[in-house]
C-alpha cells in the first residue's frame with residue numbers, strides 16, 4: 001500500500017488559559033491519501049483547530065501533542081521552522097472561511113498571489129505575474145487582468161473566495177485544507193465556488209480536508225467523512241455509506257436533514273448525551 | 279462632507295478627488311484662520327492687560343497714553359479694529375511687535391524654523407525608534423521587552439518635560455560634557471554661515487561649514503532626544519496596540535499559511551495595515567511638538583515659536599501673539615492635509 005500523505009494519530013490541542021485548560025481537540029486520528037476527507041461537527045467541536053494543528057498554526061496559548069503527526073513522512077512536530085515554512089503554502093495549503101477577512105485589505109489580489117508563489121518558487125516577477133494571471137483564470141475569473149489589480153474590498157464575496165483559492169493553489173500543493181470555504185457566501189455563489197474547487201482538486205490530484213457544518217454537502221463532496229463531537233472523532237464513514245452511521249450523534253444529524261420526499265415537521269431537535277463527550 | 283463627493287464612481291475620480299481636496303483645503307484653511315484670528319483677537323482685547331501701558335510705561339501722562347492708544351488704533355470700535363487687522367493680514371502685514379520692533383512676519387520667519395527643526399528631529403527620532411519598539415512589544419507580548427516599552431510609555435506620560443530637560447542638561451552637558459549647552463549654536467560658529475532656510479543644520483551643511491554643523495548637532499541633540507522620547511512614548515504605545523489588533527486578524531494567519539517568513543508577516547502585512555491609523559498618531563504627535571515645546575524651548579534657550587509667543591504674551595504684545603497663533607494654526611491645517619493624503623495613500627478602502 002502507498003504511504004499516506006497525512007498521518008494523524010492521537011492529536012491533542014490544549015489551550016492553557018488562566019481559567020483552566022480548554023481541550024479543543026482530544027485524540028483525533030486519521031490518515032489521508034490523495035483523497036477527499038470531510039470533517040463535520042457542530043460549532044466548537046475542534047474542526048478548525050485540527051486543521052490549524054496540521055499547519056503548525058495553533059494560536060499562542062495552544063499546545064499540540066500527538067503520537068504521530070506527519071506529512072509525506074516528515075514529522076511535523078519535530079520539523080524545524082524552516083521545513084514547516086516550506087511545507088506551508090508550498091505543499092499544504094488552506095482556504096479559509098471568509099475572504100473579507102482573510103485577504104490583506106491593503107494589498108492587491110495580484111500582489112498577494114504573486115507573493116504566495118514567490119515564497120516557494122524561484123521565479124522572476126514577470127513569471128510570477130503570468131502564473132498569478134493563469135491561476136485567476138483557472139478559478140474562472142471573467143477578467144483576470146482587471147481582478148489582478150483590484151483590492152479585496154473591490155470584489156464580491158464569491159470573487160474574493162475564488163481569489164483566495166487561486167492564492168492558495170498557485171504553488172500546486174499536495175494537500176488542501178478547506179475550512180468552511182463557502183459558509184460566508186450565499187447559496188448560488190457557494191455552489192459555483194465548490195464546483196471550481198472540486199474541479200481543481202480533481203485535476204491536480206490533491207488530497208483535500210474539507211471542513212464543514214453541513215453533513216449533506218460533505219457527503220456529496222468527499223470520499224470519507226469524520227464526524228467530530230467535543231474534540232473527538234465519534235464516527236468515521238465512507239460518504240456513500242452515511243446511512244450506516246452507528247453513533248447516535250451522526251444519526252441525529254442525519255435526521256435533521258430536511259428532504260423533499262418526506263417532509264418532517266417540525267424538524268427533529270438534536271439531543272446531546274453528555275456521555276458522548278467523555 | 280466634500281470628500282464624500284469624490285467617492286462616487288466615474289472615470290476622473292482621481293483628478294476630481296484632488297481638485298475637491300485642494301478646494302476643500304483652502305476653504306478649511308481660510309475658515310480655520312479666520313476663526314483663530316477672531317478668537318485670539320477678542321481674547322487679546324478683553325484680557326485685563328493693557329498693551330498701551332506696555333509701550334508708554336505706567337508713569338506716562340494721560341495725553342501721551344492717549345496718543346499711543348490712538349496710534350495703535352485701540353480707540354476704534356472692536357469690529358473696526360478687527361476689520362483693519364484683517365485687511366492688513368491678507369497682504370502679509372501682521373503689524374509690528376512691540377517687544378522686538380520688527381514686523382511680526384519677520385519675527386515668525388526667524389522663530390519658526392527653530393521650532394520646526396527641533397520638532398521635526400524629535401518626531402523622526404520618536405518614529406524611527408517608537409515604531410519598531412511598539413512592533414516588538416506587540417510581537418513579544420508579555421515578555422521583558424513588552425514591559426520595558428510599557429514602562430517607557432507610562433514614564434513619558436508622567437515625567438514633566440522640563441524636569442527631564444534640566445536633568446539631561448545637568449548630566450550630559452554640565453557633568454559629562456558630551457553635548458553643548460542651551461542655544462542653537464555657539465556664538466563663535468554663528469558667523470560662519472548665512473541663514474537661508476533658517477534651519478541651522480541645513481544651512482551649515484549646504485555651505486560646507488562642517489565645524490559649525492557639528493556644533494549645531496551637539497546643541498540640538500539633547501532637546502531633540504528629549505522631544506523624541508516623549509513622541510516615542512506615545513508612538514510606541516499606539517503602535518503596540520494597533521499591532522496587537524492587526525496580528526489577531528485572519529489575513530495574518532493566511533499570510534502564515536502561505537509560508538511567508540515571520541519577518542514578512544509582521545512588517546509587511548501587519549505593520550502595513552497598522553500604518554494606516556499610525557499616520558494620524560504621528561501627525562498628532564508632530565503637531566504637539568510644534569506647538570507645545572514651550573517648556574523645552576525655555577529650558578534649552580531655544581529661540582523658537584513657543585518661546586516667542588510666551589514672551590509676547592507676558593508683555594501684552596498682542597500683534598506678536600496673534601501672528602504666532604496664526605502660524606501654528608496654519609501648520610495644524612497643513613499637517614491635517616498631509617496626514618489626510620497619506621491616509622488615502624496607505625488605505626485603498628478610503629480612495
Ligand SMILES: Nc1ncnc2c1ncn2[C@@H]1O[C@H](COP(=O)(O)OP(=O)(O)OP(=O)(O)O)[C@@H](O)[C@H]1O
Pocket residue numbers: 015017022023024025041042043044045046047048049050059061213
Ligand atoms: N485561541 C483559543 N483560545 C482558547 N480556546 C480556543 C482558542 N481557539 C479555539 N479554542 C477552543 O477550541 C474549541 C474548538 O474550536 P474550533 O475553532 O476548532 O471549533 P470549530 O469546530 O472549527 O467550530 P466552528 O464550526 O464554529 O468553526 C472551541 O471550543 C474553543 O473554545
Ligand SMILES: [Mg+2]
Pocket residue numbers: 047048049179
Ligand atoms: Mg472553525
